[in-house]
Amino acid sequence: MAGNSQRRxxxxxxxxxxTIGSGGxxxxxxxxxxxxxxxxxxxxxxxxxxxxxxxxxxxxxxxVVRRGGKGxxxxxxxxxxxxxxxxxxxxxxxxxxQQFIDNDERVREALNLATGRGNINIMxxxxxxxxxxxxGLNHQGLVLQVPPYEYAHPExxxxxxxxDHDDPLIVAxxxxxxxxxxxxxxxxxxxxxxxxxxxxxxxxxGMTAGAWKTSAGTAARTPxxxxxxxxxxxxQYQKAGVTVVGLSADGDRxxxxxEELGGPVVIVVGSEGKGLSRLVGExxxxxxxxxxxxxxxxxxxxxxxxxxxYEAARRRMA
Numbered sequence: 001m002a003g004n005s006q007r008r009x010x011x012x013x014x015x016x017x018x019t020i021g022s023g024g025x026x027x028x029x030x031x032x033x034x035x036x037x038x039x040x041x042x043x044x045x046x047x048x049x050x051x052x053x054x055x056x057x058x059x060x061x062x063x064v065v066r067r068g069g070k071g072x073x074x075x076x077x078x079x080x081x082x083x084x085x086x087x088x089x090x091x092x093x094x095x096x097x098q099q100f101i102d103n104d105e106r107v108r109e110a111l112n113l114a115t116g117r118g119n120i121n122i123m124x125x126x127x128x129x130x131x132x133x134x135x136g137l138n139h140q141g142l143v144l145q146v147p148p149y150e151y152a153h154p155e156x157x158x159x160x161x162x163x164d165h166d167d168p169l170i171v172a173x174x175x176x177x178x179x180x181x182x183x184x185x186x187x188x189x190x191x192x193x194x195x196x197x198x199x200x201x202x203x204x205x206g207m208t209a210g211a212w213k214t215s216a217g218t219a220a221r222t223p224x225x226x227x228x229x230x231x232x233x234x235x236q237y238q239k240a241g242v243t244v245v246g247l248s249a250d251g252d253r254x255x256x257x258x259e260e261l262g263g264p265v266v267i268v269v270g271s272e273g274k275g276l277s278r279l280v281g282e283x284x285x286x287x288x289x290x291x292x293x294x295x296x297x298x299x300x301x302x303x304x305x306x307x308x309x310y311e312a313a314r315r316r317m318a
Contacts, residue, residue, distance in 0.1 A: 070148040077139040079106040086113035090212040094121040098141035149207035152223040157196035167264040172198040175271040183214025184302025190218035192309040246284035262315030
């Protein structure tokens with residue numbers, strides 16, 4: 001009996017056809033698997049290996065970054081200036097402290113700020129060494145080393161805007177020599193969603209500690225580019241489809257009348273006294289003026305740039 005039972009079980013297990021619970025699997029097996037994947041997506045295919053190798057090579061490449069050059073290193077001297085520079089986020093590499101300095105409140109605050117940053121070296125130095133470093137200036141025992149500013153390339157400002165699917169909004173400065181005006185413009189550009197500031201390489205204000213302080217920290221996120229020749233830089237912007245708008249007291253229309261401010265635009269601001277230089281003024285697509293019912297003859301660069309940037313931002317949000 002046992003032998004007959006085993007034979008029946010064996011025959012049952014070898015029986016052809018569907019077994020209990022296999023219906024779903026059979027239906028899945030009859031379903032199509034879709035189109036054949038491309039060669040690049042099939043493991044083991046030569047094209048798959050080539051595609052992966054190319055991807056690895058691209059990942060290893062360093063991105064191409066254009067630079068507008070570096071500025072010069074700078075020394076901030078004196079207890080209040082050093083404290084204010086540290087408080088306002090001015091970049092720094094080293095804080096020099098005179099040996100046996102009178103440890104007053106300003107010195108303690110400066111040391112605390114420098115220590116809190118975590119990336120500033122604090123070095124003690126004898127007074128004669130600090131005198132030599134500062135060419136005899138009244139350093140009061142504190143000297144802050146500010147590194148050279150890394151300028152962007154003018155083309156980078158337009159490229160970054162287009163990459164973000166934005167219309168470029170840039171301010172170019174012509175003949176602005178006061179770093180505080182540059183810092184104020186950087187602050188306005190940041191406030192109204194601009195993409196950067198362009199300054200000439202020569203006879204113009206650069207990103208000094210004073211400019212950093214006036215920018216109220218916005219210089220850390222708003223690039224400043226340096227152009228070898230401002231006129232040629234503006235012409236390159238025009239070729240890229242950017243409208244060049246110059247501010248001038250003799251402009252042929254008011255700033256609020258210019259519809260082009262709502263598109264890709266670079267706003268050119270001249271000095272308060274001389275305005276735009278001749279070549280720069282001739283390069284502009286439009287010259288606009290800021291109505292001033294109060295009778296003032298001109299505005300400083302920071303205020304003038306802020307007025308036009310507001311109008312441009314208003315049009316973009318409309």
